[in-house]
Each structure stands twice: as structure tokens, then as C-alpha cells.
Amino acid sequence: MVPYSIDTNKLGRRILTIKGYVDIDATKELRLEDFDMTFIDTPTLSYNVVRLLLARTSPLISKKCRLKPRFLTVFNRNDFSSLRPLIDGFAQSAVDDEVTLRAEDILRNINNLHLKHDYGVVNTENDFFIELCRYCLSRGVLNFTASTMITLQKGLSAVYSAYVDIHETVGCGNNPDDKNLRKMVAWFLDSGYIEPVKFVERIHLCPVCQSSVLLFSECCSKCQSSNIREEDMIHHFRCANISPESEYQYDGELRCPKCKHFLRHIGVDYDRPAKVYTCNECGATQMHSGMKVACAVCGHTTQPYALTPYDIKEYTFTQAGIQFFCAHDI
Incomplete structure (x- = not known):
């Protein structure tokens, strides 16, 4: 049949x-x-x-x-x-x-x-993005963003994500890569084929590979290990000692590590004025944990302040861009 x-x-x-x-x-x-x-x-x-x-x-x-x-x-x-x-x-x-x-x-x-x-065979990345633009124009989709994040994607970027999704089925696709979209936007902007129409969101990128797929984790601010624990600080009224709760633990009870008195009643013998972070690797205690960022693409680990800021904007095709993408001799 x-x-x-x-x-x-x-x-x-x-x-x-x-x-x-x-x-x-x-x-x-x-x-x-x-x-x-x-x-x-x-x-x-x-x-x-x-x-x-x-x-x-x-x-x-x-x-x-x-x-x-x-x-x-x-x-x-x-x-x-x-x-x-x-x-x-x-x-x-x-x-x-x-x-x-x-x-x-x-x-x-x-x-x-x-x-x-009957346009020609798509052989290069540039060919693909030109076809992507032609498809969007054919559907009357003029505005777009350069992000595949679900909450930020629009127009061309949504089509790009759907394309990669479906072509992974036949083994000829890769994960959506915002770097390619940002590179395309830079090319189109320099050529006058698109123009920004509004600001959408600011994101941060890996300073090495420019990926936006980043993993944030709390860590020890001294040795950068993520093997940290959060615990209460205990203030012993009698001798004014303030130490992490782990230092008060003694055979299932709380005993002051300074004066050796047992603590019986919170609010009478002691209170818990704050929390601290203690590193299980180096033993350092700190009021605030540190933060590190690992790139899920290249594996580079850095501090949040070292990330590269990037503004997500919404763009639209210019008349020059529409003429370019609709031309038959690209």
C-alpha cells in the first residue's frame, strides 16, 4: 500500500x-x-x-x-x-x-x-540560518529573540529549538546552542538586516566559551569546596561564648566548649542568634557561604563576578533584511 x-x-x-x-x-x-x-x-x-x-x-x-x-x-x-x-x-x-x-x-x-x-541544499551554518529566516518570514513571524530558554525564546529562536528537537530523532541534530544564535544576531546587526526593538532580560555567560548553561552552587569561601553544612550558632549566656552548635555537642547533649557547663533551656541558658556555614573539607566557619559557577559545556569554574553579562533583546527584520533573505541568489 x-x-x-x-x-x-x-x-x-x-x-x-x-x-x-x-x-x-x-x-x-x-x-x-x-x-x-x-x-x-x-x-x-x-x-x-x-x-x-x-x-x-x-x-x-x-x-x-x-x-x-x-x-x-x-x-x-x-x-x-x-x-x-x-x-x-x-x-x-x-x-x-x-x-x-x-x-x-x-x-x-x-x-x-x-x-x-526550490532553494539549494543547506550545507553550512549560514545556509541554515538563512533558511530559518526565510521560514519565519513566510509565516509572518518578524520579531524574535536570540535565546532558547523557554521563558525568553520567541519567533526565530523558538523555531530553532523545535528544529533541533525534532532532528535529534534522526541523529542529525545537536543541543540548541545560544552561541550560534548570538553569532547570527551579530552578523545580521552588522549587515543591517535586523534591528533591536526592546530589552528583554540580562543573562550571564561563561567567560571562556560564552555558554549560558551554568550551574551555580554554594561553596566554602576559603577552599571552594561544596561540601559545606549549615548550622546554628549558639550563644551561652553564662560565659558569653559563641560557637557553632557542633562544638557544643557532647554525648547527645549541649555542653559549652569554653566553660564546660551543660545547656538546658533555650532562652534561659542560651540562644541561637544566627546561622553559619562550616566546611567539611577544611573546617572553616563563615557567616555566609561562597558561590561558584560551573559551565555545563566547557567545565570551567569561576566566580559569579567573573561571568560575562549579555542582554537579551527582541529584534525585528528590517526591509533590507527582508529583501536579502527573500533574494534567490544568496
């Missing part, structure tokens, strides 16, 4: 309806001009097979599906909501009115921008 069919909606648009696993680009019988959009109608297939189909029909890099509207059966809505930036909608069937209307919006936008469906 052929795992696909080509249907026609009420506006005459041809829909490649995929009903089983198929590698579109490798199927010689299917030509780029044979269909205007894709609809993955696979409610009986496994989650992983559907993910693989989403990778094979990528509107960013597929030769035959480039920029074309793509929809998924509503049955998969909850399973693939995180990939929404790369799915144009969910519907019961390929000819539903919502599919027809949304597809027309996208195809009209592609036509107005003079975008093509």
Missing part, C-alpha cells in the same frame, strides 16, 4: 497526505511541483515514527517540502505541542477549512515575498 496520497481542497490546492512512513525527498515518483502542502495523517503510527516523518518533511531543509505549509492530525496535538513553531496547525483532515485558510495565508505570503520552494 502506498503510504501517501495527493488530495485536492476546495481551492484547488494539492495536499500530500502522508499515511505511513515515507522519505519524501528520496521518493522519485514525487516531484516538488506535485503538491502545495503536506498533511501528516498518522493516528495509528507510533510517536517516534511521527517524529521521524516531521524530520523528513522539514520546511527548512527538505528539497521538496521547503517552506510548504505543514499540518498534523489533531490526534497528535498534545504529543507535539512543543513543536508548534514548525507545525502550521492541527486538524481532523487535510481538507478542513482551517487547514485551507491557514495554508492560503502562508502561500500568499510566500508569493508576496517572492520566496521559492
